[in-house]
Amino acid sequence: MKKTKRKAVINLIIFFLLLAGGIYMAIAGVGQNESGKTANVPLGLDLQGGLSVTYEIQDEKPTSDEIKATVDKLQRRVDAYSSEGEVYQEGNDRITVEIPLNTEKVDAHDVLDELGQPGQLLFLDSENYTIWQQNQNNGTNDAYEAVLTGSDIKNAQAGVDDSGTVKDYVVQLQFTDEGAQKFATATAANIGKPIYIIYDGAVASAPTVQSAITDGNAVINKISSYDEAESLASTIKIGALPLELKQIQYNIVGAKLGQKAVSTSLIAGAIGFGLVCILMIVLYRFPGFIASLALTGYVVLMLLILSIRHITLTLPGIAGIILSIGMAVDANVIIFTRIREEISAGSGVRAAVKAGFSKALSAILDGNITTLIATVVLMILGSGSIKGFAVTLMLGIVLSMFTALFVTKMLLNSFLELGVQNPKMYGKAKEPKIHGYVKNFKICGVASLIVIIAGLAFLGVNHSRIGKSLNYSLEFTGGTSTTATFAEDDVYTLERAESEVAPVIAETAGIDAGTIQIQTVEGNNQVIFKTSELTEEQSAKIDDLLKSQFKATEVDNQSISSTISGEMKKDAIVAIAVSSVLMLLYIAFRFSDVKFGVSAVLALVHDVLVVFAAYSIGTLSVGNTFIACMLTIVGYSINATIIIFDRIRENMRTQDSKESLEELVNKSIGQTFTRTIYTSLTTFIMVFVLFVMGVTSLKEFTFTLMLGIVCGAYSSVCITGPLWYTMKKKFSKKNA
Known part of the structure; x- marks a missing residue:
């Protein structure tokens, strides 16, 4: 006995030391690099501000070496703006550039313009320049020969x-081995003559050759300023690409908006976490306190992994963490509910704890694995920030299982060994009220059908009212979105924005004012103007206009081509279909009954259609987060469904001969009812706080997520069990 108590004390000391050390590490970091410090977690552009642009390769069948060379050279170009900038390949024919920028000091449109559309770079001697110029002026296509092309340039750097x-500003050129030979031949033949450097159809510079250059290096001198030298060097570097690229999407986020998003989301997470811990203690007494300790460890672990593994945190990623905290409570609720049932059945506390963990294991594993399926699909088919949401949610699911099955178990057993065994501290499960869930299935089904039909009917209403069935956002329609933030004392209502700002924007951009969609954001004094796809020049003019004439304090831009938007629509449908099929197969395998899988997936379709109806009736914006919202609802709802199915499966093993299948299903739903309500409540609290305090871009996402949580709880209790019962009875009659 003394040994077990000593072991319990040691376990608790180790836990609290690790927890304290983890908290310290998360706050201050350790070592010279401050490893583990939360402040060192890399932030996505939506949280720190900056520019993201996606290019599409125009060359047919580019080789992997050409793509790699293009990415490498673009990366060197990006390094001139930020050491944290990234360039990476997406799919087979796209390259994305992400550059963190302080938009208060650097004009992101200037950077975007300089990145430009990396086209053709040519070095021409006088004779070939004349032919090239005639082609430009006359529209002819006479052949000319370039001294060098972009692929011959290794590097270009501004210098003094x-x-x-007199101080002279210069551009230092470095050629490839092949380029050095070409340039040596050309300069030897053109001493005293200019070499014209042409980028994307315009003469960037025309330096005169002083002497033959044979060492693979050259200097362009007599440049008027360092800025001009730097711009020319940048032009040469970005032009030195093996492939021709076309810009198809860009997004500019202001630094202020990112800072506000971080602070409000973190505060929302802290408040939500505190409320969940209080609720757990009120509902489950001492085990609730233990769960709060384990959840604290869970949060610390999450922060340390994000920092140590340098996982980029995005705004949807924060939402994923906050949602996963609510979901982490689920495993604890399942365990504690089982413990209470065992105590009510007459077991001692020690035996009840052991049985509670044992009986809860299969439900926890099945529920989390099915949620992971939806998350993996998101990671594979999602893009950009949605992948950030999927990464943190997946990490949260894995950590929640670890903390519930190992940390909570260790803490409870340790306190048991130290004498915390009073049943009153754990509570007893009350005898569940058995309602006629199966009997009421038709009523619930009709109610759901009415909501779904109303949602479908509103597709036609919306089409006649706003010209499209759903309020597709920029991601699904293509175009340009401009978000202007105004001073707090200068409020812009929808009417004021329509009458004062929209006509001026239309005139500046040369578009019809009637095509501009305007949306105001309550509480933030922001106005969002959505237009057809604008050029960089048009967008930059609108930015200047909003800041100079209308005194906007910050302007953010996003532009997406119709190509990207079409792919996103397709990905949304594919993601939901793939995840549903995979879940059906998993449930059918685990429960050895395809009827469990089919009824679960039909309930998921119900949840998706009800939330879809909310998007239709409320004309909510359907965009990239729509995919994440739907798949999260799918993953979350299936979790509650599996708990009920697990209880039905368990009760069928000990079914009394006098008990009908209908009574068994009703009993199983009643036994898991409190778990469904408590888990939904804790998750709802986390999401609700984020909805109230979060920034605009999260409000619609969290609103529909809250609706999905309520809908998921409803379908789990009122639809899935009765639906399985109905299918079971019908198939039994056919086989009889």
Whole structure:
């Protein structure tokens, strides 16, 4: 006995030391690099501000070496703006550039313009320049020969030459081995003559050759300023690409908006976490306190992994963490509910705890694995920030299973060994009230059908009212979105934005004012203007206009081509279909009954259609987060369904001969009812706080997520069990 108590004390000391150390590490970090410090977690562009642009490769069948060379050279170009900038390949024919920028100091449109559409770079001697110029002026296509092309340039860098009496700004060129040979031949033949550097159809510079250059390096001198030298060097570097690229999407986020998103989301998470811990203690007494300790460890572990593994945190990623905290409570609720049932059945506390963990294991594993299926589909088919949401949600699911099955178990057993065994501290499960869930199935089904039909009917209403069935956002329609933030004392209502701002934007961009969609954001004094796809020049003019004429404090932009939007629509449908099929197969395998899988998936379709109806009736914005919202609802709802199915399966093993199948299903739903309500409540609290305090881009996402949580609880209790019963009875009659 003394040994077990000593072991319990040691376990608790180790836990609290690790928890304290983890908290310290998360706050201050350790070592020279401050490893583990939360402040060092890399932030996505939506949280720190900056520019993201996606290019599409125009060359047919580019080789992997050409793509790699293009990415490498673009990365060197990006390094001039930020050491944290990233360039990476997406799919087979796209390259994305992400550059963190302080938009208060750097004009993101200037950067976007300089990145431009990396086209053709040519070095021409006088004779070939004349032919090229005639082609440009006359529209002819006479053949000319370039001295060098972009692929011959290895690097270009701005510099200052102080060797003379007057400071001279220069661009230092470095050629590839092949380029060095070409340039040596060309300069030897053109001493005293200019070499024209042409980028994307315009003459960037025309330096005169002083002497033959044979060492693979050259200097362009007599440039008027360092800024001009830097711009020319940048032009040469970005032009030195093996492939031609076309810009198809860009997004500019202001630094202020990102900072506000971080602070409000973190505060929302902290408040939600505190409320969940209080609720757990009120509902489950001492085990609720233990769960709060385990959840604290869970949060610390999450922060440390994000920091140590350098996982980029996005705004949807924060939403994923906050949602996963609510879901982490689920495993604890399942365990504690089982413990209470065992105590009510007459077991001692120690035996009840052991049985509670044992009986809860299969439900916890099945529920989390099915949720992981939806998350994996999101990671594979999602893009950009949605992948950030999927990464943190997946990490949260894995950590929640670890903390519930190992940390909570260790803490409970340790306190048991130290004498915390009073049943009153754990509570007893009350005898569940058995309602006629199966009997009321038709009523619930009709009610759901009315909501779904109303949602479908509103597709036609919306089409006649706003010209489209759903309020597709930029991601699904293509176009340009401009978000202007105004001073707090200068409020812009929808009417004021329509009458004062929209006509000026239309005139500046040369578009019809009637095509501009306007949306105001309550509480933030922001106005969002959605237009057809604008050029960079048009977008930059609108930015300047909003800041100079209408005194906007910050302007953010996003532009998406119709190509991207079409793919996103397709991905949304495929993601939901794939995840549903995979879940059906998993449930059918685990429960050895395809009827469990079919009824679960039909209930998921119900949940998706009800939330879809909310998007239709409320004309909510259907965009990239729509996919994440639907798949999260799918993953979350299936979790509650599996708990009920697990209880039905368990009760069938000990079914009394006098008990009908209908009574068994009703009893199983009643036994898991409190778990469904409590889990839904804790998750709802986390999401609700984020809805109230979060930034605009999260409000619609969290609103529909709250609706999905309520709908998921409803379908789990009122639809899935009765639906399985109905299918079971019909198939039994056919086989009889």
